[in-house]
Structures are given as C-alpha cells and as structure tokens.
Amino acid sequence: xxxxxxxxxxxxxxxxxxxxxxxxxxxxxxxxxxxxxxxxxxxxxxxxxxxxxxxxxxxxxxxxxxxxxxxxxxxxxxxxxxxxxxxxxxxxxxxxxxxxxxxxxxxxxxxxxxxxxxxxxxxxxxxxxxxxxxxxxxxxxxxxxxxxxxxxxxxxxxxxxxxxxxxxxxxxxxxxxxxxxxxxxxxxxxxxxxxxxxxxxxxxxxxxxxxxxxxxxxxxxxxxxxxxxxxxxxxxxxxxxxxxxxxxxxxxxxxxxxxxxxxxxxxxxxxxxxxxxxxxxxxxxxxxxxxxxxxx
Amino acid sequence: xxxxxxxxxxxxxxxxxxxxxxxxxxxxxxxxxxxxxxxxxxxxxxxxxxxxxxxxxxxxxxxxxxxxxxxxxxxxxxxxxxxxxxxxxxxxxxxxxxxxxxxxxxxxxxxxxxxxxxxxxxxxxxxxxxxxxxxxxxxxxxxxxxxxxxxxxxxxxxxxxxxxxxxxxxxxxxxxxxxxxxxxxxxxxxxxxxxxxxxxxxxxxxxxxxxxxxxxxxxxxxxxxxxxxxxxxxxxxxxxxxxxxxxxxxxxxxxxxxxxxxxxxxxxxxxxxxxxxxxxxxxxxxxxxxxxxxxxxxxxxxxxxxxxxxxxxxxxxxxxxxxxxxxxxxxxxxxxxxxxxxxxxxxxxxxxxxxxxxxxxxxxxxxxxxxxxxxxxxxxxxxxxxxxxxxxxxxxxxxxxxxxxxxxxxxxxxxxxxxxxxxxxxxxxxxxxxxxxxxxxxxxxxxxxxxxxxxxxxxxxxxxxxxxxxxxxxxxxxxxxxxxxxxxxxxxxxxxxxxxxxxxxxxxxxxxxxxxxxxxxxxxxxxxxxxxxxxxxxxxxxxxxxxxxxxxxxxxxxxxxxxxxxxxxxxxxxxxxxxx
Numbered sequence: 111x112x113x114x115x116x117x118x119x120x121x122x123x124x125x126x127x128x129x130x131x132x133x134x135x136x137x138x139x140x141x142x143x144x145x146x147x148x149x150x151x152x153x154x155x156x157x158x159x160x161x162x163x164x165x166x167x168x169x170x171x172x173x174x175x176x177x178x179x180x181x182x183x184x185x186x187x188x189x190x191x192x193x194x195x196x197x198x199x200x201x202x203x204x205x206x207x208x209x210x211x212x213x214x215x216x217x218x219x220x221x222x223x224x225x226x227x228x229x230x231x232x233x234x235x236x237x238x239x240x241x242x243x244x245x246x247x248x249x250x251x252x253x254x255x256x257x258x259x260x261x262x263x264x265x266x267x268x269x270x271x272x273x274x275x276x277x278x279x280x281x282x283x284x285x286x287x288x289x290x291x292x293x294x295x296x297x298x299x300x301x302x303x304x305x306x307x308x309x310x311x312x313x314x315x316x317x318x319x320x321x322x323x324x325x326x327x328x329x330x331x332x333x334x335x336x337x338x339x340x341x342x343x344x345x346x347x348x349x350x351x352x353x354x355x356x357x358x359x360x361x362x363x364x365x366x367x368x369x370x371x372x373x374x375x376x377x378x379x380x381x382x383x384x385x386x387x388x389x390x391x392x393x394x395x396x397x398x399x400x401x402x403x404x405x406x
Numbered sequence: 407x408x409x410x411x412x413x414x415x416x417x418x419x420x421x422x423x424x425x426x427x428x429x430x431x432x433x434x435x436x437x438x439x440x441x442x443x444x445x446x447x448x449x450x451x452x453x454x455x456x457x458x459x460x461x462x463x464x465x466x467x468x469x470x471x472x473x474x475x476x477x478x479x480x481x482x483x484x485x486x487x488x489x490x491x492x493x494x495x496x497x498x499x500x501x502x503x504x505x506x507x508x509x510x511x512x513x514x515x516x517x518x519x520x521x522x523x524x525x526x527x528x529x530x531x532x533x534x535x536x537x538x539x540x541x542x543x544x545x546x547x548x549x550x551x552x553x554x555x556x557x558x559x560x561x562x563x564x565x566x567x568x569x570x571x572x573x574x575x576x577x578x579x580x581x582x583x584x585x586x587x588x589x590x591x592x593x594x595x596x597x598x599x600x601x602x603x604x605x606x607x608x609x610x611x612x613x614x615x616x617x618x619x620x621x622x623x624x625x626x627x628x629x630x631x632x633x634x635x636x637x638x639x640x641x642x643x644x645x646x647x648x649x650x651x652x653x654x655x656x657x658x659x660x661x662x663x664x665x666x667x668x669x670x671x672x673x674x675x676x677x678x679x680x681x682x683x684x685x686x687x688x689x690x691x692x693x694x695x696x697x698x699x700x701x702x703x704x705x706x707x708x709x710x711x712x713x714x715x716x717x718x719x720x721x722x723x724x725x726x727x728x729x730x731x732x733x734x735x736x737x738x739x740x741x742x743x744x745x746x747x748x749x750x751x752x753x754x755x756x757x758x759x760x761x762x763x764x765x766x767x768x769x770x771x772x773x774x775x776x777x778x779x780x781x782x783x784x785x786x787x788x789x790x791x792x793x794x795x796x797x798x799x800x801x802x803x804x805x806x807x808x809x810x811x812x813x814x815x816x817x818x819x820x821x822x823x824x825x826x827x828x829x830x831x832x833x834x835x836x837x838x839x840x841x842x843x844x845x846x847x848x849x850x851x852x853x854x855x856x857x858x859x860x861x862x863x864x865x866x867x868x869x870x871x872x873x874x875x876x877x878x879x880x881x882x883x884x885x886x887x888x889x890x891x892x893x894x895x896x897x898x899x900x901x902x903x904x905x906x907x908x909x910x911x912x913x914x915x916x917x918x919x920x921x922x923x924x925x926x927x928x929x930x931x932x933x934x935x936x937x938x939x940x941x942x943x944x945x946x947x948x949x950x951x952x953x954x955x956x957x958x959x960x961x962x963x964x965x966x967x968x969x970x971x972x973x974x975x976x977x978x979x980x981x982x983x984x985x986x
C-alpha cells in the first residue's frame with residue numbers, strides 16, 4: 111500500500127510544474143504596489159500546484175486594470191468588453207467543457223456594468239472560477255467611485271463624498287445561491303492561491319472575492335486599512351451553512367477571509383448532459399433529412 | 407368558375423380557431439398538390455383581438471400573399487367590418503349568420519356558413535367550427551375530403567380517437583354543405599408532380615433549419631417577437647444534433663455567450679429583433695476587432711423603440727450596416743424568400759467562419775411567419791466552409807501569430823485546447839501576436855488587415871464559386887425602368903413586374919441578397935442599362951436607397967410603405983407605373 115502511495119506521490123510531483131512556466135514575456139502594466147500582482151502570483155502558484163496544462167486554460171477578462179490579467183498568463187484567453195466576462199465565459203465553457211475557464215473582473219466590471227449577469231450565472235452553476243479583483247475604485251479611468259467604494263469616500267465623481275451604499279460581493283453571491291463563495295486578500299497571496307486550487311476542483315460556479323487595494327487612487331481602502339480588519343474564517347465554520355456564512359459576511363467589525371460557503375449541486379454541464387451530448391455519434395445529414403420529413 | 411389562384415382570408419377573434427383553420431387548410435392544400443403562400447397578422451393581445459390568416463392557393467408557385475381577396479371567411483362582425491373593402495369585385499363573403507349577416511346594401515355575393523351549427527349537427531359539439539371552415543373552403547377549391555380527414559387524424563390523434571372522429575364528422579358535414587351551397591372554383595390541373603417533395607415551411611423554421619445544416623451547434627437568445635420561434639425551434643432540435651441552446655438574461659449575454667462559444671470553436675448564432683440588436687452593438691464590435699466568427703439573425707419588426715412588435719418593417723438596414731461606434735463594417739445578408747432563409751443562413755455561417763467576421767441576417771416579421779411550399783432541399787449539395795486552422799508550419803517557431811498578416815487578411819485561427827499554441831483574443835488594438843499596442847503604424851496596419859478581409863470576401867463573391875447566388879438580376883430586353891430592392895419584397899415585386907409585362911412594359915430587377923459587401927459590378931451594370939431606378943422599401947427613409955445614392959451615380963425614385971404591413975403586388979404595380 112505504501113508502495114502505491116509512493117508511486118502516486120512521485121507521479122504527482124512529476125505533474126507539478128514551476129510557477130514561472132505560466133508567465134508570459136509581457137510585463138504587467140500595473141502600477142508599482144498594485145494588489146493585482148498578488149493575484150497574478152496566486153494564479154501562477156495555483157496552476158503550478160495543480161500542474162494544469164496551459165492549453166486547457168481559458169482566461170476571460172473584462173475591462174479595467176484587472177482586464178489585462180490574461181496577457182500575463184500562458185494560456186488561451188479572451189480579453190472582452192466591459193462587464194461581459196460571464197456570458198463569454200459561459201459560451202466558452204459550454205462549447206468546450208474540457209477547458210478550465212476562469213473569469214477575471216474588477217469591482218466595476220463585475221458589480222456595476224456586469225452586475226446583471228451574476229445572479230443568472232449563479233442559477234446556472236456553470237463549472238468555472240470567477241475572481242473579482244476588488245480595489246473599491248475605478249483605477250484605469252483614474253479614480254471614480256465603484257460599487258464597493260465606502261459610502262463616504264471622495265472620488266473624482268463624488269467630490270463631496272459618495273451617496274450610495276457599497277455592495278458586498280460575498281453577501282450577493284450567497285444570496286444568489288452561488289455554490290462556492292470565498293474571499294481572499296491579495297496581500298496574502300498564498301491563501302488566495304489555495305482558494306483558487308480549491309475553486310478549480312469545485313463542480314460549479316466558484317466565486318472568489320479578492321480584495322486587491324489600489325495604492326494610487328484609493329486612499330480609503332488601503333493595504334494598511336484592510337490588513338487591520340481581515341481575519342481568517344474560524345476553522346470550525348460549517349461551509350455548508352448558508353445562514354452562518356451570511357452572518358460572517360455581515361460582520362461589521364471584521365473582513366473575514368477564506369471559504370464562506372460550498373455546496374454540491376449539479377453543474378450546468380451535468381444538467382445539460384454535455385458529456386453525453388458531445389460524445390454522441392451523430393449523422394447530421396440523416397438526422398436533418400428525418401427532421402425535414404416532419405415538414406412535408 | 408375557374409381562376410389561376412385564389413386569395414382566401416379568414417378573420418375572427420384571436421383564439422377561436424382562425425389561425426388553426428388557416429394552418430390546416432394550407433397543409434391540406436399542399437398535400438393536394440397545390441402551392442400556397444400565407445400571411446397572418448396577430449393581435450397584440452394574448453387572447454382576443456382581431457386575428458387574420460390569409461392564404462393564397464394556386465397550382466403554380468406563388469411568390470406573394472396576393473392583393474385583393476377572392477374569399478373572405480368572417481367568424482364575426484369585426485372581421486367583416488375590417489376586411490370587406492379588400493374584396494375583389496367578384497370576391498365572396500362566407501359568414502356565420504349566428505354572429506352577423508352582411509348589410510343588405512353590400513353588393514358582393516354573401517353565402518351563409520353556419521360554422522357552429524354544422525359542427526353541432528354533424529358531430530354533436532360546436533368545437534369543430536374551425537374544421538367546418540376548413541371543410542367548406544377545401545371543398546370549394548377541390549381539396550379531397552380524404553386528404554383533409556387524414557390530416558385531421560394526424561393533428562388530433564394525441565387528443566384521442568373520439569376527438570379525431572368528431573372533427574372528421576364536422577369536416578364531412580362542412581363538405582356536404584359546401585357542395586350544395588358554394589360554387590366550386592376550378593384552379594386547374596396540378597403542376598406539382600406527386601413524386602416531388604415539397605416542404606411546408608415558415609421563414610423562421612427555414613432559418614433554423616439552415617443554421618443547423620450549416621453546422622451551428624450553439625445558439626442563445628432572449629425571447630423577442632418575432633424572433634422567438636427561431637430560438638424555440640433551436641431549443642427543441644439542436645440538442646439532437648449535439649448542440650446546446652441557452653436562454654440568456656438579456657441580448658448582451660446572448661451574443662456574448664455566442665462569442666465565447668465561437669472562440670472555443672463552435673459555430674454560434676443568436677436570433678433577435680431590432681431592440682435586441684441594439685443591445686448587441688458593442689459585442690458586434692468585439693467580434694470584428696477580435697475576429698471571432700458569429701451569426702446574428704435580426705427578424706425585423708416595426709420600430710423604433712417598442713414600436714409594433716407584431717408588424718413588419720425593413721427598418722434595420724441602416725443600423726445593420728452602420729450602427730456602430732468606431733469603424734466596424736458588418737457583412738449583411740437579407741434572404742428574399744422562405745427558401746432563401748435556409749440557403750442564406752448557410753451562406754451566413756460560411757462567410758462568418760471563412761472570413762472570421764460577424765454576419766447579420768435580416769429577415770422580417772412577414773417572412774418569419776409566412777408559410778409556403780418550398781422544394782425539398784438536397785442536403786448533399788450543401789457546401790460548408792470552416793475557419794482555417796494553422797498548419798504546423800505556421801507554428802514551427804513556437805510562437806503563434808493569431809492575427810498574422812496575410813494576403814487575404816484572414817489569419818489561421820487556433821482553437822483553445824489545441825496544444826500547439828495559445829493566444830488571447832482581444833478587443834484592444836493588438837499586433838499579430840495579440841500584444842496590445844497603440845502606435846500609429848500598428849493601428850493602421852491592423853485596420854487595413856481587418857478591412858482587407860471584406861475586400862477578399864467581395865472578390866470571392868464576385869468570382870462566384872461556392873459563394874454564388876448572392877444576388878438576383880433580371881434585365882429584360884427593352885427595359886427602361888429598373889427596380890433595386892432587398893429582402894422579403896422580392897415576391898410582390900416579381901408579381902408586380904409580371905403584371906407590368908402583361909401590359910407590355912418590361913422592367914428590370916436587381917435584388918442583392920448579400921447587401922454588404924454590395925454586388926458592385928452588378929449594380930453598375932444594372933444602373934447603366936436602365937433610364938430610371940426605382941427602389942421600393944417597407945420603411946420611411948429608404949435605407950437601400952441611401953446606400954445606393956451614397957455609392958453610385960444615380961438618383962433613385964423611392965417608393966416607401968411604412969404601415970407595418972407588406973407591399974401587395976397590385977399596389978407595387980400601380981406605384982411603379984405611376985412613378986416610372
């Protein structure tokens with residue numbers, strides 16, 4: 111038995127890759143100190159840990175600083191329009207379920223312009239990993255209020271302070287019924303990496319809210335301010351308890367990090383029977399001829 | 407009485423069997439070797455409101471729903487009040503005296519047809535009133551009872567044998583009454599041979615069948631009149647072909663999912679109508695910039711805004727061609743008939759895949775909902791184009807140039823999952839290797855590359871081959887007037903020109919099916935061969951007219967109808983003779 115385990119361990123080790131293998135030659139365009147670097151490192155590490163083949167990865171990213179993500183990872187990718195990561199990820203995954211599909215959005219991309227897609231993706235439970243890189247500001251357009259900006263925050267478009275309450279992505283995802291809801295903090299990239307690995311093995315819509323501070327345009331939500339509030343979810347938290355997960359998300363004093371909620375439900379691929387559907391041998395011409403009979 | 411063809415209109419309260427009577431009658435006609443062409447209007451109400459089904463029947467193929475009515479079957483007073491003016495001088499009215507009787511002053515021949523009473527007397531229930539209409543009219547034009555009875559059996563079998571029998575009795579009763587009370591109309595001997603295979607199809611059905619035959623295996627959409635039936639058809643049939651259909655949360659999601667699926671290698675399409683197309687604009691731009699193939703079907707309805715969802719209009723051509731921020735040309739195709747809906751969809755997919763572009767297919771409400779006899783398609787003769795994939799040579803240096811500069815403008819496209827390389831498709835300006843860049847040289851080089859694909863397509867269309875048939879042109883000897891038109895007005899125009907010919911006037915006709923890129927050579931030849939160009943369109947502005955004026959040295963005379971209903975051959979004939 112021990113021998114078998116040793117062989118398996120050996121194989122796993124061989125499968126494992128170096129994180130640097132996933133780096134492209136392009137240098138990220140992000141400002142020095144940007145939280146997104148941590149997320150990128152977390153991705154390299156998670157991919158190396160899983161030993162995933164770059165040909166099997168499709169990264170769909172939206173618009174904003176986070177939108178550039180795909181250019182820095184060796185894989186297939188689609189850099190799309192603002193707010194539409196999820197529909198495009200859905201098409202990609204449904205057309206080729208063998209791909210590991212990742213969606214990358216910022217807080218504006220995911221929750222403002224793209225907010226309408228999230229509940230429906232949660233309903234569908236498509237097997238994919240969706241990472242929301244949240245800096246609570248529009249960085250690429252140089253500092254306007256975002257849906258996660260604190261209400262009082264002064265920005266280019268809220269010169270005397272904001273007047274809208276911030277959204278909490280974790281709470282939303284829990285309410286919508288996403289089957290895997292987690293929060294990370296890109297300063298703690300190892301933990302983010304672990305969450306990505308876990309999310310990749312989840313059979314459904316896995317969402318990671320990654321707090322990723324902007325050192326240039328956001329003076330309120332900073333590494334310093336976030337670091338003071340974050341706390342790991344208690345180890346005894348029952349990840350299948352949705353109410354408990356919501357309680358943690360609603361905690362006004364702390365920003366909890368880790369896996370809030372995970373539950374097993376059939377994925378969209380399961381519900382559509384994609385595996386069987388794509389395995390079918392179909393004589394399309396014969397089938398079309400049969401179909402035409404019905405119109406005679 | 408003998409006629410070449412007859413136009414029958416059935417009118418009544420929505421939901422009381424007007425549409426089903428028309429549908430059964432048309433299928434029975436096709437099985438009795440008649441050709442037919444239907445036209446229907448829907449009330450905006452879910453139930454109730456005036457519904458109308460028009461059926462033109464002939465032994466030869468008919469290309470339009472006809473002009474004035476030969477037979478008006480009124481289920482109620484409202485149908486009579488609304489439609490009697492459209493009767494021919496010798497047109498007859500059939501009416502149910504239980505509901506109303508035409509006034510004494512009414513000059514046309516009126517024959518009572520007690521729909522409910524005949525049904526009750528022969529079957530014991532009044533429910534077969536629509537079948538009574540089928541039987542009476544069928545008998546009048548020579549549809550054998552057995553043919554209709556067989557059809558009734560097929561239709562009602564799932565409701566049980568009792569229902570079949572009861573309806574067949576109503577049918578029989580109607581036939582017998584018709585024999586006594588209604589004069590037969592002789593439509594001549596069949597031209598359709600019994601071994602020929604004819605399909606009964608609507609435009610939307612033909613579009614969906616064309617898409618599946620072209621290899622479409624991914625379809626998404628958001629319900630919208632009059633395009634929903636394409637989505638529903640695909641939802642029913644595509645899984646059997648190994649494809650997937652998903653109803654999305656909005657049209658943006660629908661087209662987005664198609665782009666994702668296409669990126670992953672599937673042939674994808676989304677059907678919509680004007681308001682949905684408006685939401686898709688940004689994604690069409692992404693398709694162009696990222697060179698991702700996609701087919702979008704726009705079943706045009708009366709706009710703008712919510713407009714008249716159940717009425718027709720050729721109102722989206724300008725938007726299809728030009729409606730984009732940034733310079734984003736689209737390939738635009740407009741099928742001219744139900745048959746075209748099938749073949750032009752195949753063309754649309756072939757072009758989308760071969761040139762890696764978005765293709766817009768413009769149908770319209772009348773084309774979508776009309777049913778007509780269509781000669782069965784020979785599936786073995788269909789040509790399919792697929793996107794080009796990189797050769798090993800293309801990948802030998804271990805760097806794959808997704809947007810490689812080529813003579814045609816088209817670059818080999820790798821499918822995710824292929825171990826030979828990787829790339830990131832993008833809406834940002836980029837170099838051959840997908841790296842974003844904003845230099846003047848790069849943007850001009852890549853803009854030229856993307857536009858070059860359209861030049862290549864235009865040249866390929868011009869040179870024929872698998873792409874031929876992208877326009878219809880007929881320039882008879884001595885023609886001084888020429889009609890240029892697009893889309894579903896084709897049939898009424900052909901018949902209007904027949905009428906002109908009968909009066910000794912020859913008129914030329916050019917009908918591009920691919921509207922962009924335009925058939926430049928043919929348009930020039932056409933314009934120079936006639937003295938006057940007339941462009942009839944079912945819109946106010948004259949969209950094709952604008953395009954022709956902008957691109958060619960000609961001042962077309964416009965005929966515009968913007969009533970939400972299509973041209974009839976008769977009115978087109980009169981308008982053309984007037985302005986020509």
